[in-house]
Amino acid sequence: MARRAEPLAVAAGAGAAALVAAFVAGPLIAVFLRAETPAVLGPADWAAVRFTVVQALVSAALSVALAIPVARALARRDFPGRRLLVTLLGAPFILPVIVAVLGLVAVFGQNGLVSRALGAAGFAPLSIYGAHGVILAHVFFNLPLATRFLLQGWQSVPAERFRLAASLGMSASDIARTIERPMLRAVAPGAAMVIFLVCLTSFAVALVLGGGPRATTVELAIYQAFRFDFDLGKAALLALVQIVLTLAATALAWRLTTPSGFGTGLDRPVARWDAQTPALRAIDIAAISLVTLFLLLPLGAVAAAGLPRLAELPAGIWPATLRSILVALASAALTLGLASAIAAGAASLAPRAPGRAGLIEGAGYLTVAASSLVMGTGLFILLYPLADPRALALPVTALVNALMALPFTLRVLMPAVSETLRDYGRLADSLAMPLLARLRLVYLPRLSRPIGFGAGLAAALSMGDLGVIVLFADPQAPTLPLQVYNLMGAYRMADAAAAALLLVTISLALFWVFDRGGRRNA
Incomplete structure (x- = not known):
């Protein structure tokens, strides 16, 4: 079982890296192919x-x-x-x-x-x-x-x-x-x-x-x-x-x-x-x-x-808040899964194949260069034959938010995974520890702090994001940041301030809960 741990980590890392690269390149190609006329940038674009x-x-x-x-x-x-x-x-x-x-x-x-x-x-x-x-x-x-x-x-x-x-x-x-x-x-x-x-x-x-x-x-x-x-x-x-x-x-x-x-x-x-x-x-x-x-x-x-308007928020704020929390939690889970797989695969390969390890890790940072709007639109184009885009607005938003938060979470996880593997990997191999035992006894206790911090970071960033949802949200099912934006556009600044106060409170609370949980179980 111990011998299988490294190949599994490398395979998971390579798969996650390929998935991220596909999510970056695929939507861009889909948008290009869907374009009816060749594009030329005009003076306003330049x-x-x-x-x-x-x-x-x-x-x-x-x-x-x-x-x-x-x-x-x-x-x-x-x-x-x-x-x-x-x-x-x-x-x-x-x-x-x-x-x-x-x-x-x-x-x-x-x-x-x-x-x-x-x-x-x-x-x-x-x-x-x-x-x-x-x-x-x-x-x-x-x-x-x-x-x-x-x-x-x-x-x-x-x-x-x-x-x-x-x-x-x-x-x-x-x-x-x-x-x-x-x-x-x-x-x-x-x-x-x-x-x-x-x-x-x-x-x-x-x-x-x-x-x-x-x-x-x-x-x-x-x-x-x-x-x-x-x-x-x-x-x-x-x-x-x-x-x-x-x-x-x-x-x-x-x-x-x-x-x-x-x-x-x-x-x-x-x-x-x-x-x-x-x-x-x-x-x-x-x-x-x-x-x-x-x-x-x-x-x-x-x-x-x-604060004075917090008790008098419009009724639509609370469903929007629930939607934002669910999107944030789903985004944090996706980000953490991708970042953990990429970090484990790159750290396992680094001692014997640093070039391949660099490719796997580098794929995790690709979304820094991508446009979230193009990514979301490309995903909608690819999924349009299967379902109504508005019905997929929240899942696609969670996925895009997860990809956009991935570089930051990966940057937090990568050093800790590399250090843990370097310090305890050979010992675990010599003891022939099964994969689940390695996770429970070796990795999770030493990685809980960066995992908690990374998950909190991803959840908070997703909670406050105003990106893809602006393009494709159902007017009857907005997220909380979009509600704040709509209230500002309607010049209801007092209501917008109350909703913004709620948004920042929940964002900071999500970050604190995940970060604190990681520290407690370290």
């Missing part, structure tokens, strides 16, 4: 491509530039609540996009807090819609991600470097020149490219805040080609352009992410004697305070607007 690249570049640059002082302040300050603040920096990643957009509108919109303050001072109100609104929302989502990337870079510098700098009497500017800037040159470009990649495939932000000739992204142009023109050829060609851009950005991010070369230390606590001056302390306090205000004020605005 303008959308240019805007997508430009807004992604600006969003990534601003996110990293603003994250540098915040990450430096967190790295050299210890204060009550610091660990909680660092944890909260990961919250926007799982925050439903429609909730964050609603919060940003409440703060920066024409009737928002900032506009009212400007009006009281005699200035014109702000408008959040357009290119600047899209960039603002992307910075809101990605500033915490950039801060976490850069904070890891600061924490990778051994404490002995700073102790040596203090013994040599080096000032803060000397330490910045000799230690911090080399670290940033190694870490910041890779972080910027990852954020650039995320912004390339953004849809919900552009759908709500963008639009128009000057603020249309490629993903939004694909949506318009499907929803309004039903030009499948143009949609498929735009998806191909997006795949090329995403793969190029991924390759560049891979090349730019280089080790810092600071070496190892004795894992002592880092003491920053150089940062004790009143001026530097004030700068760090201001950086932490401003980013906390920027991140929490929109969520606070949603909570303040939605």
Whole structure:
């Protein structure tokens, strides 16, 4: 039985990888074949491509530039609540996009807090819609991600470097020149490219805040080609352009992410004697305070607007909530099954066939480059002879959400599976442990933490997704994010805020339940 464990893992991994590749390529081919006329991109389409690249570049640059002082302040300050603040920096990643957009509108919109303050001072109100609104929302989502990337870079510098700098009497500017800037040159470009990649495939932000000739992204142009023109050829060609851009950005991010070369230390606590001056302390306090205000004020605005209406939600909210929870749970189960199979297959092959292992693992990341709208439309085209597309809207949404969350869950699982197999695989072989015994006694106890975290991440991302469901949802059976979007479109902002508060509460609760369950059984 032990000898059969590795072939089974490899076969499962290869099968899951082939399935993911088929789900990425098959729908795109189906859309191309269904197109009635050859597609040609017009000036508006190329303008959308240019805007997508430009807004992604600006969003990534601003996110990293603003994250540098915040990450430096967190790295050299210890204060009550610091660990909680660092944890909260990961919250926007799982925050439903429609909730964050609603919060940003409440703060920066024409009737928002900032506009009212400007009006009281005699200035014109702000408008959040357009290119600047899209960039603002992307910075809101990605500033915490950039801060976490850069904070890891600061924490990778051994404490002995700073102790040596203090013994040599080096000032803060000397330490910045000799230690911090080399670290940033190694870490910041890779972080910027990852954020650039995320912004390339953004849809919900552009759908709500963008639009128009000057603020249309490629993903939004694909949506318009499907929803309004039903030009499948143009949609498929735009998806191909997006795949090329995403793969190029991924390759560049891979090349730019280089080790810092600071070496190892004795894992002592880092003491920053150089940062004790009143001026530097004030700068760090201001950086932490401003980013906390920027991140929490929109969520606070949603909570303040939605809490009074929470008990008076429209009747259609509760069936939509149940549908979203079921979709999220199904998506998490599919994501976890695919990620576990791919991770086990790649880790089993890595020692003797690293090339094949890389192909299996790489297939799990293919959906990063895919358009969820094209994937969903292609699946509907393939399934149309079998059933009504509206009847399949929720299952297809769950499947597409699972595929889109797969790269993140796989990235969490892969290191843990590889480490467990490396540490205990030979011992299990020598004891001739059956496959089920290996799972129960060896793998699950050591993988429960990443499994719980990955499942929570997939469930939360699916719960708040506003992608395929926008195209094909039955008007009588929407999900909760679509209900929030519809309420915003009807200018029922108080009801939208209450539904958004419910959405973010359930999303965070799903993540907490899965993550906590994984930690408890570790």
